[in-house]
Amino acid sequence: MAGHVSDAVIRRLPGYYRHLRELEAAGVMQISSQELGERMNLTPSQIRQDINCFGGFGRQGYGYRVSELKGHIGEILGLTNEHICIIIGAGHIGCAVARYPSFSREGFRTIAMFDVDKEKVGTTLEDVPILPMEELESFISAHHVDIAVLALPRRAAQDTLHRLYDGGVRAIWNFAPTDLNHPEDMLVVNVHLMDSLQQLSYRMAHKNEN
């Protein structure tokens, strides 16, 4: 059970969780690092190292119990506690997130959305009210919010981050296509869709080089 958990390991953890859930759904009870490695395109060594950052969840000569390991990793990922979320921006991306079934299934509960568009304000989306941006401060002072989903234009993102920070929100899932400056005690995880697509474009352009 090693001490430090590197970024590389954290990036892989949700993949473990996803594969273990698929295996569990397929009725697989037990798996070795060898088999899991073939499935996930990792070496058995790496899998054992990764898992042992958190404890000895396997058994020699046997491997890992699928549902037990999935349970451990789910807990490590913090999925056992519910996360209260608000979504800033009721555009296409904000609405796609609000309606994404796994979002609520995995314990991320949206309690409000915010938008500047007066047409949208006052309506609801999947029972979630869409409130005017002006009410952001009063809302987050009245309700505990774990995560704010930023699904708004680039120009509004940085300012909104500060308003959220001042209101006590300490975690942001950012879809705005920019890197935000943020205080040290605030967590920001980016979903830079265009970055991802450009990586694909790069690989297409350089396919025949290796």
Add this chain to the structure above:
Amino acid sequence: MAGHVSDAVIRRLPGYYRHLRELEAAGVMQISSQELGERMNLTPSQIRQDINCFGGFGRQGYGYRVSELKGHIGEILGLTNEHICIIIGAGHIGCAVARYPSFSREGFRTIAMFDVDKEKVGTTLEDVPILPMEELESFISAHHVDIAVLALPRRAAQDTLHRLYDGGVRAIWNFAPTDLNHPEDMLVVNVHLMDSLQQLSYRMAHKNEN
């Protein structure tokens, strides 16, 4: 000008492009690796190493010309040529992609969407026709397609990938929450939204550990 371009560099390239565009829009003409590093949270050394994978785009004693470097990186990313795309799945995510302004602005042109829902089939979205899934094969044999965006449920993803491969499509931008098996000469880049959110959840749960 080093030979091999590592995955780590490829992942950072779109970030360079993004920051350089912001700098260009802000009217900045020139930048040193020192300043760019502060902006992007990278060391000056790393920036110079990264850029020198592709050529000596800077000048000693001066730094880099912002728009020139942006141009080079855009070309390296393959953004100079247009990419013809189809979107499989006209649900919330598929539609969000279709309507995402930067998608077309950066040269990714959607020529068709596909869905199983008879209600949606026959309509258009931003002038793009929504076709029935059964017409996938005939469509891709009649039109050249560079990239297929997979925005459909997990259970349909793997089968659709094979249909696309058989039809000659060799690049996939995958939003389905699963890791797809694919032939070696097919490129797949995943956008695992839940993985990203779970990384945030992990960091929230382990904030006070370091």
Add this chain to the structure above:
DNA sequence: TAGATTGTTAATCGATTAACAATC
């Protein structure tokens, strides 16, 4: 020219892989 900053080589650091004793 002097000062600044790159391009590039060398040193360091960290992550991945290999090996193997422990043990189920």
Add this chain to the structure above:
DNA sequence: TAGATTGTTAATCGATTAACAATC
């Protein structure tokens, strides 16, 4: 017990950082 596979230490590999000569 014998066989299999983990947990963990050691070796390797690759990426990041530091250093500095080249040069604008």
